[in-house]
Amino acid sequence: MTPGVIPEGHPEVRHGKIGVLLVNLGTPDAPTADAVRRYLAEFLSDRRVVEIPSLVWKPILHGVILRTRPKKSAHAYSLVWREDGSPLAAITKAQAAALGLDGVIVDYAMRYGRPAIAERLAALKEQGCDRILIAPLYPQYCGATTATANDAAFAALASMRWQPAIRTLPPYHDDPAYIAALKASVEASLAKLDFAPDTVVASFHGMPQRTLELGDPYHCHCRKTARLLGEALGKALTVAFQSRFGRAKWLEPATDATLARLGAEGRKVAIVAPGFSADCLETLEELAIRGRDTFLAAGGTDFAYLPCLNDSAEGMAMLRNIIAAELAGWVESPLASAQS
Numbered sequence: 001m002t003p004g005v006i007p008e009g010h011p012e013v014r015h016g017k018i019g020v021l022l023v024n025l026g027t028p029d030a031p032t033a034d035a036v037r038r039y040l041a042e043f044l045s046d047r048r049v050v051e052i053p054s055l056v057w058k059p060i061l062h063g064v065i066l067r068t069r070p071k072k073s074a075h076a077y078s079l080v081w082r083e084d085g086s087p088l089a090a091i092t093k094a095q096a097a098a099l100g101l102d103g104v105i106v107d108y109a110m111r112y113g114r115p116a117i118a119e120r121l122a123a124l125k126e127q128g129c130d131r132i133l134i135a136p137l138y139p140q141y142c143g144a145t146t147a148t149a150n151d152a153a154f155a156a157l158a159s160m161r162w163q164p165a166i167r168t169l170p171p172y173h174d175d176p177a178y179i180a181a182l183k184a185s186v187e188a189s190l191a192k193l194d195f196a197p198d199t200v201v202a203s204f205h206g207m208p209q210r211t212l213e214l215g216d217p218y219h220c221h222c223r224k225t226a227r228l229l230g231e232a233l234g235k236a237l238t239v240a241f242q243s244r245f246g247r248a249k250w251l252e253p254a255t256d257a258t259l260a261r262l263g264a265e266g267r268k269v270a271i272v273a274p275g276f277s278a279d280c281l282e283t284l285e286e287l288a289i290r291g292r293d294t295f296l297a298a299g300g301t302d303f304a305y306l307p308c309l310n311d312s313a314e315g316m317a318m319l320r321n322i323i324a325a326e327l328a329g330w331v332e333s334p335l336a337s338a339q340s
Contacts, residue, residue, distance in 0.1 A: 014127060014128030015130045016128060016130065017105055017129045017131075018105065018129060018131050018132075018133075018327065018330050019104065019106070019107065019124035019127070019129030019131070019132040019164070020099065020101065020104055020105070020107070020132070020135055020323060020327075021106075021117070021121060021124060021132060021133070021135060021153075022092060022099075022106065022107070022108040022109070022135050022137055023108070023109050023110070023111060023117060023135060023136045023149045023153075024088055024089075024092045024108070024110060024136075024137050024277065024278060025088065025110065025111055025112065025145065025280075026039065026042075026088075026110035026111050026112030027039065027085075027086035027089050027110060027112075027113050027280070028074075028077065028086070028113060029113065031074050031078040031081045032074050033070040033071045034070070035074070036069075036070040036071075036073045036074045036077065037066055039112060039113050040065070040066060040069060040073070041061075041066055042113070043112040044061055044065065045061070046112075046144075046148055048143050048144050048147060048151070049144045049148065051208075051210070073281075076281060076285045077281060077285075079285050079289060080281060080284040080285050080289075086280075087278070087279050087280055087281075087284060088110075088278055088280035088281070089110065089113075091278035091279060091280075091310050092110075092137070092278055093108055094310075094311040095108070095137075095277075095278065095310070095311045095315075095316065095319065096108040098311050098316050099316065099319060099320060099323070100316075100320070101324065101327070102331070103331050104327065104331060105127055105129055107120045107123060107124055111136075111152055116152075117149070117152040117153055117156060118152070118155070118156035121153060121156045121157070124164075125160065125162075125164055129164055130165065131164055131165045131167075131330050132164045132165070132166055132167075133166075133167045133168070133169060133326055133327060134149070134153045134166060134167070134168045134169065135168075135169040135323060135326075136149040136150065136168070136169060137277035137278070137319075138171065138275070139172050139178060139225065139274065139277065140171055140173045140217075140218055140221035140222050140225060140275055141170075141171035141173070141217055141218060141221055142207060142211065142216055142217075142218035142221075143216050143218075144211070146171065150168050153166070154166075169322070169323065169326055170326075171217075171221060173221040173222070173224055173225045174221075174228055175321075175322055177317075177318045177321040178225075178318055178322065179225075179228045179229055179232055180232070180314075180318070181309055181315055181317065181318035182225075182229050182232075182272075182274055182309070183229065183232040183233055184314045185306070185307070185308075185309055185312060185314055185315065186233060186272055187233070189270075189272075189304075189306040189307065190270060190306070193270065195268055195302040196268065197268045197269055197302070197304065198267055198268050198269075199238055199262055199267045199269050199270075200233070200238065200270050200271070201237070201238045201255070201258060201259070201262070201269060201270070201271040201272070202222075202225070202226040202229065202230075202237040202238070202239050202271075202272055202273075202274050203240050203242050203255045203271055203272070203275075203287060204222040204225075204239070204240075204241055204242070204273070204274065204275040205241070205242060205275050205276070205282060206241035206242055206243050206244050206245075206250045206251050206254070206255075207219070207250065207251055208246075208251075209248070209250060209251060209252075210248065210249075219251055222239065222241075222274075222275060223239065225275070226239045226274065229274060238258065238262075240253050240254060240257075240258040240259075241253070241254060241255060242254070242255035242256070242282065242286060242287065243282055255287070255291065256290075259271075259291050259294045259295040259298070259300075260294050260297075260298040261298070262295065262298075262300065263296065263297070263299050263300030263303075264298045264299050264300075266301075267300065268301075268302035268303075269295060269300065269302065269303050269304070270303075270304045270305075270306055271287055271291060271303075271304070271305055271306065272305075272306040273287060273308060276308045277309060277310075277315075278308055279308045283308060284305075287305050288305035291303075291305070292305070
């Protein structure tokens with residue numbers, strides 16, 4: 001066989017196209033205990049997510065957590081589930097559809113659950129993408145989020161004979177386009193309220209304190225995002241960390257304790273989640289529903305949750321900007337179709 005020549009009767013191999021794969025955390029397929037159990041089993045088995053030795057962790061996971069947590073979490077998901085499915089999956093799908101980069105094939109995947117990263121990478125390869133940007137939609141880098149999404153992508157590549165060239169989207173916690181988009185979104189949301197908040201809380205997903213001590217930059221990235229957004233808004237933000245899990249010490253102050261304190265002090269509060277690129281269980285149920293309940297129970301009266309960037313105009317303009325920068329050299333002008 002002559003090298004480089006496709007033998008007669010063999011299908012032509014597609015190549016020469018550019019792909020972008022947007023990646024977010026994941027979601028169960030349905031707001032049911034069985035679906036949540038499958039999702040949690042995958043999520044909580046990731047050694048980057050839970051860094052407890054497996055001999056200690058597996059009996060806890062399978063003997064306690066997967067027996068008790070799915071029913072409670074399924075109820076929480078049922079409170080925010082949409083007609084088109086999980087908010088996180090539906091919004092990430094909408095972001096992929098709206099990205100609109102000229103000459104680029106855009107797809108999306110979930111690190112846990114479906115659509116899986118390996119499946120969508122294979123689909124992009126099948127469409128002829130031999131250069132692919134993996135874009136984890138986490139503004140602040142953390143080993144338990146950005147790194148594990150990249151891990152899954154590289155594991156999928158290990159099974160490919162003809163691998164595409166790969167780039168990965170770096171964290172964008174301090175990118176001017178990201179801060180500007182957050183500022184525009186927060187100001188637009190505040191303008192719609194029927195009260196004037198005297199405190200704006202920036203709630204980020206929590207991580208064990210140990211991640212900071214081991215050198216993970218997540219805490220520093222969150223703090224810098226909050227500082228830059230506060231400077232852009234002209235007011236200091238109250239930073240807090242949500243979603244504590246287990247008995248280990250987590251990053252502080254905790255969001256629920258912060259909201260209880262602010263409610264008891266009679267503050268008027270708006271809360272925003274600048275670490276989430278799309279609204280999900282942790283924002284729509286934990287903050288907008290349970291966070292409100294915590295605040296009101298402590299004596300507060302005025303509370304508002306401000307939505308994530310999602311697939312808003314300012315959010316999509318920001319994503320195009322940062323993704324186009326990472327595609328430089330692969331495509332001449334990836335923003336052409338979005339600007340036309």
